[in-house]
Amino acid sequence: MEMEHINENTIRVLIESADLEERGVTFLDLLGNHKQIENFFYSILEEVDVDEQFHESDAITFQVLPNGNGLELFISKGGPLNDQLDFSSASEDLNSDEFSQYIKKQMIQNAEKSDNKTDEYVSHTEDETKEIVLKFNEFEDMIELSKMMHLDNAVTNLFLYKDIYYLNLIFFIDELTERSADEEIALALEFADKTPVTQGILEEHGKLIMEKNALELTRHYFK
Template sequence: MEKERINENTIRVMIDNSDLKDRGITVMELLGNHEKIESFFYNILSEVDTEHDFEDDDQVSFQILPNRNGLELFISRLDEENKISDILDNITNFSSKQPANIDNISDKRRQELRQSDKGDIVKSKVSSSDHKDGSQENFENTQVILALSDFENAIAIANSLKIENLVSDLYLYEGAYYLNLLVPDHSVSQEQLKNELAIALEFSRISHVTHEVLHEHGQLILKHEALEKIKSLFS
């Protein structure tokens, strides 16, 4: 287990799978049942806060970013000058400085993908410039944003959907998880799309939160291939 002090209010702790095994807990338990592992978080805090900067009466927030080797735990102290939005900014700013795969979705494409305030399933035309092969054909995509009650539902959806070329982003916003799905219409029939979405809705509901709100105010946990990454971790 390693730690890094990001600023006076936030500590980043890297916990690998062997550490979790030694402590008798799994990543799935950490993501699926927050109450159960509260003592685990505070035990970690007591181990890494060697300078006792986090007093017993401080309010503390814990944020988890899972990865293939374990997880990153961000421990943040809350006070009047350090709100939740600042904590998420700390995590986002830190992550933006780390090496990462380039998001294949262009800014232009993101701009075109809009969702109505009623949480409708939206179709949007995407230009050929977004094709990896540079083809000149225009096509439409279907965008759906799903609200999840917990992370285990994201695992269930990841292991259930069978849509090729599916683009998926996982967000955390106001304590809830959201999946932003972008389905290329040329790769799936309307009947198949309807059936796949029916499966997804067994574990979620259509969200009234727009992609713009998630992008601006939510925490992006997994980008572009969220469902594939979740499936590789938890299948």
């Protein structure tokens, strides 16, 4: 892990994949496990010794950016920036769940490439979509599928349910070009299996790990 002062108000921390492994944390944990997010980033703050770098009363803002080898964490003092949370190191009423949601939101937003388009598609009627739920024997199969399947006209959601990973694929039929939905499903079945588990069951009883762009996010974080 490397640390440098960008200026008197900002510290840049480079967190490589090896740093995550040493702490027993994966990118998947940071995307889906609130407690892991909280513990990991507070351990980083302790190592950086923010209280020593800044005054104890300084408000702290975070920005998390993915890069090819891991994450870049920018820690700044001063007033809160737009769409960022303001944490005071002297405060005792920190909302850890809010912090976890904030970090996850940043990681997803910075890795997504075409979210605006999928937001528009989500409003389509059921008649315009074809949907399937697949289950993986192990998460490595999801990683391999993400390398092979590049979808411009679909929403992909990844769930964890009873310790099994499920991928919910929603295709927008009117927008498909090179391959039909059936051809894409045939490719997915090389890495996953059909399941009677429905999207409704996953939404009610499962845990949403990656939303809308699960394939893109997996490809980005698990190269």
